[in-house]
Amino acid sequence: MTKQLHKVCRELLESGKVQVIIGYGQKDRGQPPHPVFITSPEEVEGLVWNDQCVANLTTYLTRKEIRALGKPAIIVKGCDARAIVVLQRESQIDRSAMVVIGMACNGVGEPRLAKCAACDAHVPAHVDITIGEAVSEPVDPERRYNDLNVFMTQSTDERMDYWQDELERCVRCYACRQVCPLCYCERCVADKNRPVRFSTAPTLKGNYAWHITRAFHLAGRCIGCDECTRACPAGINLRLLNLSVARAAENAFGYRAGLDPEAEPVIGSFSTQDKESFIK
Amino acid sequence: MVMNIYKPDLMKVLQVRQQTGDVKSVRIAFEDPARAAEFSFRVGQFGIFSAFGYGESTFNICSSSNWKDYIEFCFRKTGAVTEALWQIEEGDTIGFRGPYGNSYPMEEWEGRDLIFLGGGIAMPPIRCAIWYALENRDKYGHITVVYGARTTRDLVFQDELDEWAQHERTTIIRCVDPGGETPDWKGEIGFVPNVLKKAAIQARNAVALVIGPPIMIKNTLPVLSDMGLAERDIYTSLENRMKCGVGKCGRCNCGPVYVCKEGPVFSLEQMKHLPNDF
């Protein structure tokens, strides 16, 4: 697949169709692949593709430093590609001004990332070029949200104790926000002080308010690429919070983010027939 | 007593004057008489002012160091803290930490002509130096003040500008940006650099202090060089974002200096050693 990728990228650069390839490079074999920005055809050999290419590169599509490099081609896995669908639906990117290269993927990460166990996007959708083959079969919600279902068997007190221990380690480095392709706000609510919506100090109170806000501002938008969980230096399992909101959106409104570019965003729209069993 | 360098002194608000639509100047005095007695500062230093419940902000102390019974600061309403400070009235209590930073080398400037160039809200950091110079009038040569603002309503300390004009060997030039004048405006019309060029002040033995928005400083420096001022005779005060004021929090670090410790007052010559990072 790497050979094919080099050929495709060289053509794109030489034809001038794109000015930069956002892909994975691995200069030092001892370290995992990292994002690179290839601007000249001879550098294309530096691109790699293996099951260590875990980063979701779409987070760079909304950055001014990267936009300044010109029209991009971006290499995505199946889960990453869904972020492009949401970014397009939220008019943050001009989908026609980029070339999306989808790589067939059978799971990444060493040990294999949790998201890959229930992946139904081995073959990326809504991409311009697909490289490699894989088989994508649908996954039933039971298996998709298995981690969450297992976690929810604990009692409320046990869950509260679990999160108090976990969120105590958060030091508010905001890696979960900076690595997320859908956290693209110019100035995050955490950085505003008129009013100060929640404490910016890494106290337990501030951390609860921050992680609730982060998870809920991605309600019906998070595509489950789990970059936040991978990037967290304190090892907090943010995946559970994202799954919780995603499962609610699927159960209540049959909605999953990033699948259909035409679908109405779940929080942005409403239906008069929505169920309201919890409202007295 | 273990010194908590981050704890402010409590200050009683003596007087609040509204200078313009969004600028106020506030006089404060130490609540603790012992602190009031031992407190001293040099013109050009700044302090960090607290609005409890909101936070702290950095402003120059704009009163002369010779005035012992109060210190004054001036601010524009732009953010959370300044909006809170906007509500204070006489008798309230706010916090003050300082004095921090270096100061104008008034001793070095003795015997020299002084040119003060201020733009918009930058008059307060200059005002303290002007009052200090006027109070030691014989030590300094000719004093020229060129003070510009966008419109006539944006000029700060206008009453004091008139008072300064009474002093001998002192020239006060006020100007407003083109279109900012009112029909009865007697001052100059134009930007500070052009007004300065037009005023054609002889600068043989002069020292200049330029404070204002970066655009004004950039355009004024060449004019001053043309007038024959050496780079070491042109001073400015950098406006870096600051938090601790005591050289710990790393915010104001610009090249080899911590602006809150080795600055904010720099000569143009010193600024040549700073990277383009402020």
Added chain:
Amino acid sequence: MTHKQPHPDPDMTTFEPKIVAYVCNWCTYLGADLAGTNRLEYPPNVRIIRLPCTGRIDFNLIVKAFETGADAVLVSGCHPGDCHYTSGNYHARRRWTLFRELLDTLGIEMDRIHFTWISAAEGRKWQQVITEITEKTRQMGPYLAYKRICRVS
């Protein structure tokens, strides 16, 4: 550090729960007002915070209420179809559906958060809802887990 929550059994009678009610200005607030004008008695434990519409009731406010010591939170507004801004309550309903799941995952006690529709004419329902919530919260005792979150900081 395990944060085992000691079983709350303070003396039942003396504990006065603090309840925060975020209400929409056009229906529930008028409903509460109607309860007042009709001299309908209801426990004074509720602190009413008026907002233009349930659509404006940000999820952060529910967290903020617990942060400042609330033992229960009520969010109430116009019945679907009555909204002064036509669709505020529909959006709110969708938001609460997802938000409840997130809080539940975080181990927040969901029976301390109540959602109701109360129209301007339902003064009696307002009285009944507040009385019911106050009693229920009094049984559950103060919300020690969240108080510990805020105190531990």
Added chain:
Amino acid sequence: MSTIIGGQVLRDMVNDWIGDGKRVGGPGYVGNHLILYRWLHRSDELLLESYPRPHNSIKEFLFPSHEKLYHYKIDGQHIELSEAVLPDAQQIIFAARPCDAASLPILDHVFNWDYRDVFYNRRRSLTTVVTLACQDHDAHCFCTSVGGGPDDERGSDAMLFALGQDQYEVRCFTDKGKALFEGKLEESTRVGKVGPGPERRLDLETVREFLKTDFESPLWERQTLRCIGCGACAYNCPTCHCFDITDEKVGSAGVRMRSWDSCQMAMFTVHASGHNPRSRQPQRQRQRIYHKFEIYPSKFGEILCTGCGNCSRVCPVGLGITPVLTAIQEEQAARAGTGAAQEAGREKVDQ
């Protein structure tokens, strides 16, 4: 002559310390594969073998991620200030790595030049640091390139050297160290093993030359484009010490608090007018490298880095200090046109 101690004796000592009110911080498992320094409750949480180093640093014990500076109470026009409660329990940092302990003498400078930081100094005086010499290292470690090493004594009060079969040689360097192990050590002739330490691949002289001349070099842009601007590198670095001061009021009383901050955050240097001297991410990455390898050394005579490698270990996009310094070295080598030029050429294929 050397002094040794059994692993079980060590673990009992840790339990005793915790028992009589001392706070003990050390490396322990979080989840099933992440190792972090944390306050310990029992000694069996402690982890002494089979890992290069934890992902965070002991900075948390001396310069915590948030700390109350002072309290205030508002009634009407009057305000009452009160001091924050400073810790007074003895603290023992156990089984720290030499590259963590080495950060303490470095941080002493910034917290004590001109104004003295009473919070840091109080915790520093209460703390005894017992380090564990390194047996192995991973691809991120570069302590030997910044004057450190697997048995670097800087900042340690005592150091343990693994002897195998749960036995450790103990070397006490300071009175605090001696006092801690008073009467617990046995005489022996056995000397503890020390790992080889990473081979030197960074030469700080060439880096500093580059930094002195190339503030505007396009290398910064090329090398740091992938930085996403989070604070993971700064918050897990033993020597990064920037902080923010915030105010939190509930009702009529409140507290002024200091929390970690980082020059990588977009809002770090923004002016009230909105002007931001460092508005682009490469500028912020440049500032981090300058502050550590040019500014702090010229101001305090110490490199603000102990080579622990945490910045690249936790970086979500594989950046940190090593990739940038390596690129600088190649640029210098290429410029010098020495034999290394071809080698640099081969590297040219990729940033």
